[in-house]
Amino acid sequence: MNQRDGSDILVIGAGVAGASAALRLADAGRRVTVLARTALEDSASNQAMGGIAAAIGPDDAPALHLADTLAAGGELCRESTVRGVVERAPDAIEWLLDQGAAFDRRDGALDLTREGGHSRRRVVHAADTTGRAVMQALLRRLRAHPGITLLEQHAAVDLLVEPEPGAPGARACRGAQVLDLERGLLRTLHADHVVLATGGASGIYAISTNRSRPVGDGIALAWRAGCRVADLEMMQFHPTALRHPGAEGWLVTEAVRGEGGRLLLPDGERFMHRYDARGELAPRDVVARAIHTEMAAHKLEYVLLDISHAGAGFIRTHFPNTLEHCLAVGIDITREPIPVAPAAHYTCGGVVTGGAGQTDVAGLYAIGETAWTGLHGANRLASNSLLEGLVYGEAVTAAILADVPRGPARPGAGG
Numbered sequence: 001m002n003q004r005d006g007s008d009i010l011v012i013g014a015g016v017a018g019a020s021a022a023l024r025l026a027d028a029g030r031r032v033t034v035l036a037r038t039a040l041e042d043s044a045s046n047q048a049m050g051g052i053a054a055a056i057g058p059d060d061a062p063a064l065h066l067a068d069t070l071a072a073g074g075e076l077c078r079e080s081t082v083r084g085v086v087e088r089a090p091d092a093i094e095w096l097l098d099q100g101a102a103f104d105r106r107d108g109a110l111d112l113t114r115e116g117g118h119s120r121r122r123v124v125h126a127a128d129t130t131g132r133a134v135m136q137a138l139l140r141r142l143r144a145h146p147g148i149t150l151l152e153q154h155a156a157v158d159l160l161v162e163p164e165p166g167a168p169g170a171r172a173c174r175g176a177q178v179l180d181l182e183r184g185l186l187r188t189l190h191a192d193h194v195v196l197a198t199g200g201a202s203g204i205y206a207i208s209t210n211r212s213r214p215v216g217d218g219i220a221l222a223w224r225a226g227c228r229v230a231d232l233e234m235m236q237f238h239p240t241a242l243r244h245p246g247a248e249g250w251l252v253t254e255a256v257r258g259e260g261g262r263l264l265l266p267d268g269e270r271f272m273h274r275y276d277a278r279g280e281l282a283p284r285d286v287v288a289r290a291i292h293t294e295m296a297a298h299k300l301e302y303v304l305l306d307i308s309h310a311g312a313g314f315i316r317t318h319f320p321n322t323l324e325h326c327l328a329v330g331i332d333i334t335r336e337p338i339p340v341a342p343a344a345h346y347t348c349g350g351v352v353t354g355g356a357g358q359t360d361v362a363g364l365y366a367i368g369e370t371a372w373t374g375l376h377g378a379n380r381l382a383s384n385s386l387l388e389g390l391v392y393g394e395a396v397t398a399a400i401l402a403d404v405p406r407g408p409a410r411p412g413a414g415g
Ligand SMILES: Cc1cc2nc3c(=O)[nH]c(=O)nc-3n(C[C@H](O)[C@H](O)[C@H](O)COP(=O)(O)OP(=O)(O)OC[C@H]3O[C@@H](n4cnc5c(N)ncnc54)[C@H](O)[C@@H]3O)c2cc1C
Pocket: 012, 013, 014, 015, 016, 017, 018, 035, 036, 037, 038, 039, 040, 042, 043, 044, 045, 046, 047, 048, 049, 050, 051, 052, 053, 130, 131, 154, 155, 156, 157, 197, 198, 199, 200, 209, 210, 211, 214, 217, 218, 251, 345, 346, 367, 368, 369, 370, 382, 383, 384, 385, 386, 387, 389
């Protein structure tokens, strides 16, 4: 235990990745400090809509989830990582249920929806506000846990990195410099282990689906500390962000296409079949490129996404959040199509990590959207991100508890 201003473990970030790691570590008796740059509820995790992928349906298997993930990733995923993650997905859902997360059910069983790139219905969800349901459960436990110190409005601005004793040339992380944004004070927090869980970098683009507008803090901190980063050019653009004055970038969930939503040109023509046999259910990169091509060819600001044929009752049950948000800007999706265009959404690359989140610097770990694990390749499969945060929240906990040799990262160790 650290005797200075610190705790055993410093977790930087309170989204699904940071919160799940912190809870598991604290449940195991470790003292954990969790930082959030703004309010605790302000994370991509809290905004997540569609759901969490897990092969739990009667017609599904991890091998199918693996194949879909590899195909969506443009064959640039690391297969051992993908296998490890899809095999652990059912346990991740069980863990969330144990934490009190409430998901939609049908006849008692978890209701599974479908999204682009998935060959089966395998997306566990809470209507179209899955992230809120997950984070409400995790934040409730985080706030109540006696082993966890929460510091909101605290931004990590640098990592404390020193030579690792007995390991020539190696460096170890011993904590972070943290700015208390309310008081304007710089604090030094010492810790035996530091977990970066700061989310992605989609906020560097003019229009992002992420209202938190993350700019890659964790990636920059790790890079400055001497870690490798990878695939930063693999920025995922979500195909269907609302394009409406004053509401640019608000995400229209993938599940709208999963449940039969049609992409149309202004004259009502469907066009996705010209690009991919899966039509609107093609993976995100294919759909985003198709929309971009049509917008450029016809000099359009947006294309249309129509789910009105599903009926008002179905839409109210499955997409209450989308219905409400669009109504607020004057679009009734039970009767008319939604103007959409691609927007920056998800950072597939990040800090290079091994099978347990370990980086090139001893004692420093990276998990969630800030990490590169090899899961996503060139294009993340829908609903694999919350899953990755949960699986690596567990993996990093196991590594820290077992005192797995600290760094360097060994990509390919499997995830
Ligand atoms: C609108 C939207 C919908 C989505 N829908 C889905 C979905 O349905 N399914 C799915 O799987 N994925 C979805 N995603 C992607 C998914 O939500 C994110 O990839 C995932 O939640 C990232 O989790 P995280 O814990 O890594 O980071 P985040 O949830 O982004 O959390 C980052 C945390 O780090 C903190 N932080 C950042 N910088 C610092 C700093 N310097 N110091 C201290 N703290 C810092 C932040 O305050 C925050 O607490 C969606 C994303 C968006 C934007």
